Amino acid sequence: MKANGTVFKFHDNVDTDVIIPARYLNSSDPAELAKHCMEDIDATFVNKVAKGDIIVAGKNFGCGSSREHAPISIKAAGVSCVIAKTFARIFYRNAINIGLPIIECEAAYDGIDAGDTVEIDFDEGIIYNRTKGTQFKGQAFPPFMQKIIAAEGLINYINQGKNQ
Amino acid sequence: MGMTITQKILAAAAGLDKVEAGQLIEANLDLVLGNDITSPVAIHEMDKFKAEGVFNKDKIALVMDHFVPNKDIKSAEHCKCVRNFANKNDITNFFDVGQMGIEHALLPEQGLVVAGNVVIGADSHTCTYGALGAFSTGVGSTDMAAGMATGKAWFKVPAAIKFELVGKPAPWISGKDIILHIIGTIGVDGALYQSMEFVGEGIQYLSMDDRFTISNMAIEAGGKNGIFPVDEKTIEFMNAHSKKPYKIFEADPDAEYVQTYTIDLSTLKSTVAFPHLPENTHTIDQVGDIAVDQVVIGSCTNGYMSDLRTAAKILKGHKVAKQVRCIVIPATQTIYLKALEEGLLTTFIQAGAVVSTPTCGPCLGGYMGILAAGERCVSTTNRNFVGRMGHVDSEVYLASPAVAAASAITGKITSPAAIEGLQA
Numbered sequence: 001m002k003a004n005g006t007v008f009k010f011h012d013n014v015d016t017d018v019i020i021p022a023r024y025l026n027s028s029d030p031a032e033l034a035k036h037c038m039e040d041i042d043a044t045f046v047n048k049v050a051k052g053d054i055i056v057a058g059k060n061f062g063c064g065s066s067r068e069h070a071p072i073s074i075k076a077a078g079v080s081c082v083i084a085k086t087f088a089r090i091f092y093r094n095a096i097n098i099g100l101p102i103i104e105c106e107a108a109y110d111g112i113d114a115g116d117t118v119e120i121d122f123d124e125g126i127i128y129n130r131t132k133g134t135q136f137k138g139q140a141f142p143p144f145m146q147k148i149i150a151a152e153g154l155i156n157y158i159n160q161g162k163n164q
Numbered sequence: 165m166g167m168t169i170t171q172k173i174l175a176a177a178a179g180l181d182k183v184e185a186g187q188l189i190e191a192n193l194d195l196v197l198g199n200d201i202t203s204p205v206a207i208h209e210m211d212k213f214k215a216e217g218v219f220n221k222d223k224i225a226l227v228m229d230h231f232v233p234n235k236d237i238k239s240a241e242h243c244k245c246v247r248n249f250a251n252k253n254d255i256t257n258f259f260d261v262g263q264m265g266i267e268h269a270l271l272p273e274q275g276l277v278v279a280g281n282v283v284i285g286a287d288s289h290t291c292t293y294g295a296l297g298a299f300s301t302g303v304g305s306t307d308m309a310a311g312m313a314t315g316k317a318w319f320k321v322p323a324a325i326k327f328e329l330v331g332k333p334a335p336w337i338s339g340k341d342i343i344l345h346i347i348g349t350i351g352v353d354g355a356l357y358q359s360m361e362f363v364g365e366g367i368q369y370l371s372m373d374d375r376f377t378i379s380n381m382a383i384e385a386g387g388k389n390g391i392f393p394v395d396e397k398t399i400e401f402m403n404a405h406s407k408k409p410y411k412i413f414e415a416d417p418d419a420e421y422v423q424t425y426t427i428d429l430s431t432l433k434s435t436v437a438f439p440h441l442p443e444n445t446h447t448i449d450q451v452g453d454i455a456v457d458q459v460v461i462g463s464c465t466n467g468y469m470s471d472l473r474t475a476a477k478i479l480k481g482h483k484v485a486k487q488v489r490c491i492v493i494p495a496t497q498t499i500y501l502k503a504l505e506e507g508l509l510t511t512f513i514q515a516g517a518v519v520s521t522p523t524c525g526p527c528l529g530g531y532m533g534i535l536a537a538g539e540r541c542v543s544t545t546n547r548n549f550v551g552r553m554g555h556v557d558s559e560v561y562l563a564s565p566a567v568a569a570a571s572a573i574t575g576k577i578t579s580p581a582a583i584e585g586l587q588a
Contacts (some may be wrong), residue, residue: 013352013441017549022528026231026238028205038550060353060386064547065528066288068205068304089357089388090288094304154306155212158314 001122003080003101003116004053009114012058014041016070016091019062025069033069034076051078054120056112058084060093071095081120083108083127096145097154103127103138111136166416168324169391170359175412177282184322185420188277193223194298195276196311197285199267199524200228200239201247205305206286210249210313217318218253221316225252225257225276227267230524232260232384234533265496265522268380268464273496275406279394280413284308284317289464289546291382294360294391295375297398297412301389322359322388325350328422329366331430335588336580338474339374340544340564342427343381344435348445349425358422361415363393366429372401373468380465381546383441395426434579436542436564440550448567450581458541459484459572460553461528461565462493462520466544469499470567476508476535478569478580479515484576488515491533497522529553535560542571 018041020033024105027033038045055074061084062070071094074082095102101122108127112118116131120138127136151157167175167182171311175183177191198206203226218224234240243260250258257276264270268289279297284291289303303317327346332504335381347354361383362375370378377393382390393400394412402410413499434448461467461475472494484490492512499545500522503509512519526533527545535541535554541561543553561577570578580586 012276015547015549017547017552021551022530025201025530026236026242028208028242040556060356064288064383064384064549066202066286066290066302066304068202068286068306071304072205086353086356088353088386090302090304090383093307097304097306128180154310155209158310159212159214
């Protein structure tokens, strides 16, 4: 599995309220949520982001509310992966559960600028900065989570378990 | 090496004699919670399951609290979706308008959580029940769906940070000041992936409401949960509210903590978190002149009986400043009724505040007190992120009910000690 796209860069502590403001939580439709992704931190984001693009952020990405609408809106906006120094734990869980790939990598944050073209090899856990010709080793998922990701989310994982 | 309280509860729920930090386990759940925002997403996920129905209709709680009474047509559709699901699955603990309260105040009050329980909730402030000596943590809607279907959830056993609370808090210093002080000390990711374990002789001075407030905001430090040991006050609360059997867990003397902080409660001052992170704390003497347009007293953090009593004590005989809107929101119907019977609502209304039916409303910028561009609110809620209560150019200052009420009178962020003629 691979991802390839242009980088949008954000700072530390990007919270779920700016990822998808609560005023839009009266909908749970991914397409509707995608229209307002990152609206309160960068109102132009949804107009600029293209399918496959990548978010690179600082520490504690996705802090705050447990709203699964946050990773859903990012995935539905076309983002193929979020790389961050660290993730808030509920966001981390939610991203895995809905099948949005995420990688923790502190060095990648320092070595990647907005607009860079980045490729990610999820099997190897390697992040390639094609613009700068550098590469970074991200944190691989523990085996338990790899199974959930391989099943494309928690629901399928549980359904598979029932068939065994 | 011994285990912390959190580790012991998780080990028991996983049927294991021993667990250690970092271990992945599957635990049996005593309760699965959802609200009107997160449950519809979970119910949609449930449809994808091959299983029929829920694992136990008595161990699921669905609380309509964020956008109710329905603020618009889409919110009404969400509540209808949950109502239909609750009826179809005969969910025992479905709380609709008339019975509802803000979920985290409601569940302990209704006796649905007791010491030793393992609870997941599709709301980040599910960590509130740590005050009862339970393990509880926030999850997303997919985890909630899996929990409703299977009665189980996977967890990574957390490492722990110990907070040794010593000394007696000064007058007007509440659980809110303590947790804001802690978040200001360790930062909004200071307890990331870890459990926050509160211990020490200082706990005896904290009411259950204070403890709910402290556990509630563990998530604002990134914590997985925030837990207190069980004492006489906890047992008294559980006996008064619940018939469920409880189990008391205690940390082993040689339990491992990645870090220990000692906090002398007697030295704490009223504390205010400035925009736009809960870690941006200042003690009240460093705040300066900050005029406010709105005051909110309520939420799962500070909508409890003792919070309303404190606010009423300060507001009694005073008027809300002319340029300020003061919104008081009791957290549950029971608290609302009690406040009515005690005359607190009369005090609020005579002071020029408005009193709302229980709702999360303004805390998350839903409704019932949205801020315009450039407006400023001092609020007893839990988050002050950009745009949290309305316009992206508005500001939220987090504070205790005492500071919020005093600020409503003066129109600027104020210590209750500065209100003339007021005895703590």
